[in-house]
Amino acid sequence: MEAPPDNDVLWARALHFQHQDGSPALQGVSLGVREGELLAVSGPRGSGKTTLLRCLSGLVRPQGGEVWFNSIPVHTMGPLSRERLRRDRFGWIDPAPVLVPELNAWENAALPLMLRGTGRRRAKAAALEWLDRLDVGGRARSRPHELRQAERQRVCIARALAVAPAVLFADEPTAPLHRADRAQVLRTLTTAARSHGITLLLATHDAQTAALADRSVALLDGRRVRTVHLPPLAETAVAAGAAGAPGTEGRAACSLSA
Numbered sequence: 001m002e003a004p005p006d007n008d009v010l011w012a013r014a015l016h017f018q019h020q021d022g023s024p025a026l027q028g029v030s031l032g033v034r035e036g037e038l039l040a041v042s043g044p045r046g047s048g049k050t051t052l053l054r055c056l057s058g059l060v061r062p063q064g065g066e067v068w069f070n071s072i073p074v075h076t077m078g079p080l081s082r083e084r085l086r087r088d089r090f091g092w093i094d095p096a097p098v099l100v101p102e103l104n105a106w107e108n109a110a111l112p113l114m115l116r117g118t119g120r121r122r123a124k125a126a127a128l129e130w131l132d133r134l135d136v137g138g139r140a141r142s143r144p145h146e147l148r149q150a151e152r153q154r155v156c157i158a159r160a161l162a163v164a165p166a167v168l169f170a171d172e173p174t175a176p177l178h179r180a181d182r183a184q185v186l187r188t189l190t191t192a193a194r195s196h197g198i199t200l201l202l203a204t205h206d207a208q209t210a211a212l213a214d215r216s217v218a219l220l221d222g223r224r225v226r227t228v229h230l231p232p233l234a235e236t237a238v239a240a241g242a243a244g245a246p247g248t249e250g251r252a253a254c255s256l257s258a
């Protein structure tokens with residue numbers, strides 16, 4: 001087993017992942033991520049972006065290949081060690097907000113800090129600061145059910161940033177936001193990552209979002225490709241309608257160069 005290059009904070013080689021029902025999600029993906037880099041993982045729906053982030057973060061174990069975080073082989077770790085690594089060094093933002101319903105917004109945002117051993121007062125101050133930056137400071141005492149979906153997602157982003165993780169995995173983080181709010185939240189997220197030296201992996205099917213990153217890695221059908229050219233949405237919908245194949249639009253129409 002060969003250790004990854006020194007300047008890569010995350011490094012993966014020949015990742016293979018197959019779901020329990022046999023669906024192949026990753027078919028030999030390799031990549032390196034430099035410390036402090038903002039890397040977009042792009043590709044159409046179902047191309048394997050979420051699965052790649054889950055493998056890299058140790059949330060699931062690939063059936064084949066290697067994942068290294070600095071000099072630590074994540075792919076050989078047991079579930080408990082991977083859980084500890086995720087808690088202590090990584091952050092994660094889901095495409096839909098998941099919060100603890102019994103806790104208010106600031107308590108939710110402070111929770112990972114407190115789980116890492118930070119005192120309540122310091123954790124609260126950090127949580128409030130990030131809630132403010134994400135324009136939900138005024139909702140700090142509200143419970144999740146009192147918040148709008150977009151506000152809940154902002155709380156999730158504040159929670160992920162408050163711990164200043166070594167690596168932040170953001171899976172379509174602005175999916176529940178209105179188009180007008182997306183740019184501002186993405187700017188907060190990318191600016192925070194840059195100013196705090198957080199390595200950010202951003203899964204997105206949106207080319208404009210991917211353009212905010214330093215570099216982009218494109219996936220298609222679980223494989224890395226150099227480029228994915230998708231036609232505009234309207235054109236795609238017409239093509240899919242004509243083909244009578246709803247749900248296959250992205251794949252049917254995309255061209256790639258490997």
Ligand SMILES: Nc1ncnc2c1ncn2[C@@H]1O[C@H](COP(=O)(O)OP(=O)(O)OP(=O)(O)O)[C@@H](O)[C@H]1O
Binds near residue numbers: 020024045048049051
């Ligand atoms: N729990 C599951 N069971 C079986 N197949 C799955 C499961 N989750 C995902 N898949 C399949 O694995 C492949 C990769 O899915 P993945 O969610 O990683 O892609 P994605 O690019 O993140 O897509 P999206 O943008 O829709 O989230 C797809 O073919 C998908 O249908």
